[in-house]
Amino acid sequence: MEKIVEVLPSLELLIERSLAIILDRISTAIAERGWCAIALAGGSTPKPLYEAISQQSLPWDKIHVFWGDERYVPEDHPDSNQLMARIAWLNKVPIPATNIHPISTNEADPNVAASKYEQELLEFFQLSSGELPVFDVILLGIGDDGHTASLFPHTAALKVSDRAVTLGNKDGQPRITFTYTLINQARCVMFLVAGSGKRSALAQIFAPVADNFTYPSRLIAPQGTLFWLLDGAAGQELSIESA
Numbered sequence: 001m002e003k004i005v006e007v008l009p010s011l012e013l014l015i016e017r018s019l020a021i022i023l024d025r026i027s028t029a030i031a032e033r034g035w036c037a038i039a040l041a042g043g044s045t046p047k048p049l050y051e052a053i054s055q056q057s058l059p060w061d062k063i064h065v066f067w068g069d070e071r072y073v074p075e076d077h078p079d080s081n082q083l084m085a086r087i088a089w090l091n092k093v094p095i096p097a098t099n100i101h102p103i104s105t106n107e108a109d110p111n112v113a114a115s116k117y118e119q120e121l122l123e124f125f126q127l128s129s130g131e132l133p134v135f136d137v138i139l140l141g142i143g144d145d146g147h148t149a150s151l152f153p154h155t156a157a158l159k160v161s162d163r164a165v166t167l168g169n170k171d172g173q174p175r176i177t178f179t180y181t182l183i184n185q186a187r188c189v190m191f192l193v194a195g196s197g198k199r200s201a202l203a204q205i206f207a208p209v210a211d212n213f214t215y216p217s218r219l220i221a222p223q224g225t226l227f228w229l230l231d232g233a234a235g236q237e238l239s240i241e242s243a
Helices: 011-033 047-053 081-088 110-124 196-205
Strands: 002-008 036-040 063-067 069-071 137-140 165-170 173-178 188-193 225-231
Touching: 002 011, 011 036, 011 047, 011 137, 011 188, 011 225, 047 081, 063 081, 069 081, 110 165, 110 173
Parallel strands: 002 225, 036 063, 036 137, 137 188, 188 225
Antiparallel strands: 069 173, 165 173
């Protein structure tokens, strides 16, 4: 794993830097394999990044978009990660509908939805059961509690290592989420972190010794490149040397 930590002075520069990395990764993936698979994060921080991507002229037919996690709400619900990405980016560009791979939240049992999304991944990547997809880019954020995707502290999802997709839990509310083992297969994982509220969690995530199950973002160690892109407010007190 190659780990790169950068503290950008402002959110605007954070978005500019993350856009440059993503465009480079998309270009490389298409040049090497003919297509690019990217998994999106929810939350407020990546929204301006998605808006910036929507302004680019890209070979949209060669880009496939997935989600790393989803709240178990209808697709038109204000809390839907899919809805946010569609409004900020996907509805603005001529990407084929078949290249957009949202997580279904229509099942009565969210466990069934998780299994169906895992099966969709296996079919898309042409894998056998038990194999894990390799994404070109997976975007992540962190919560003030140190969670990432829908991998929350001390929840059952953190113990799932033999699946690609599992059921997360946020205060009793189900979420569908990539497992950390799937995330760690990626060629590139990029954390976007903004705001002073993340400093405490970051200190533990980057600490030499801390509990992975209390700060789940510590479990992310991809086979490829790991970017931590922080704005000044988030990274102000972080020692890059310790990172």
